[in-house]
Amino acid sequence: MKKPSFLQGAAVGFAIALGGMALYGVLGLLFPARVALATLIPTLAAVYLAYLLWRSDVRTGRFATLVLWAGCAVTIAVFVSSVPLAFVVHALLLWLVRSLYFHNGVLAALADLGLSVLAVAAAVATAAHSQNAFLTLWTFFLVQALFVAIPESLASPEPSVRADDAPFRRAQQAADSAFRRLVTR
Numbered sequence: 325m326k327k328p329s330f331l332q333g334a335a336v337g338f339a340i341a342l343g344g345m346a347l348y349g350v351l352g353l354l355f356p357a358r359v360a361l362a363t364l365i366p367t368l369a370a371v372y373l374a375y376l377l378w379r380s381d382v383r384t385g386r387f388a389t390l391v392l393w394a395g396c397a398v399t400i401a402v403f404v405s406s407v408p409l410a411f412v413v414h415a416l417l418l419w420l421v422r423s424l425y426f427h428n429g430v431l432a433a434l435a436d437l438g439l440s441v442l443a444v445a446a447a448v449a450t451a452a453h454s455q456n457a458f459l460t461l462w463t464f465f466l467v468q469a470l471f472v473a474i475p476e477s478l479a480s481p482e483p484s485v486r487a488d489d490a491p492f493r494r495a496q497q498a499a500d501s502a503f504r505r506l507v508t509r
Contacts, residue, residue: 327379327381327426327472328379328472329472330469330470330472330473332379332469333465333466333468333469333470333471333472334465334466334469336372336375336465336469337461337462337464337465337466337468337469338462338465340368340371340372340461340465341458341461341462341465342458343368343371344364344367344368344457344458344461345457345458345461347364347367348360348361348364348457351363351364358407361407362401362407362410365407365410365411365414366397366400366401366410366414368461369397369414369415369417369418370393370397372418372465372468373389373390373393373418373421376418376421376422376425376426377389377390377421377425380425380426382424382425385424389421389424389425393417393421396413396417397414397417400413400414408448411444411447412444415440415443415444415464416440418440418468419436419437419439419440422436422471423436423437426471426474426476427474427476427477428476428477429476429477431477432474432475432476432477435474436471436474439467439468439470439471439474440468442467443463443464443465443467443468444464446463446464446467447460447461447463447464447467450463
């Protein structure tokens with residue numbers, strides 16, 4: 325599967341923000357604003373998590389990721405009484421999933437963490453400036469969509485192969501490829 329693009333991420337963020345506003349409107353009629361927000365945050369995070377898992381090439385561990393994320397979401401709902409803190413913790417959980425499924429190195433994961441912090445800061449600034457929940461949500465997911473610009477690994481590439489190592493490298497790559505085919509069948 326092809327890596328997601330920024331435009332796709334922006335469109336998904338727009339759809340999540342639009343759906344989130346509709347859900348908040350309904351929840352706002354039934355519950356106090358704090359309860360509506362406490363329900364909305366994990367719901368939208370779950371939708372974004374589903375998008376990330378759908379777009380990832382990594383197939384292993386998806387069920388475990390969903391179970392662990394659901395456990396964390398329930399724990400946050402029970403033990404975190406502050407809505408802003410719940411928002412930050414869910415953003416960190418999304419960062420962790422993205423780091424595990426889209427990045428191969430610590431530096432790339434740290435760059436993604438910086439992006440997540442920037443997304444939270446941009447959402448808070450948008451909320452403070454516009455006091456528009458739709459713009460706040462879309463700003464958050466729009467900044468999150470920039471994760472596609474982070475390379476899978478920021479480590480330096482392997483040194484060039486010496487001429488006498490070339491046959492060995494080809495044989496090693498063929499063996500690795502054969503092993504992957506055996507394991508995936």
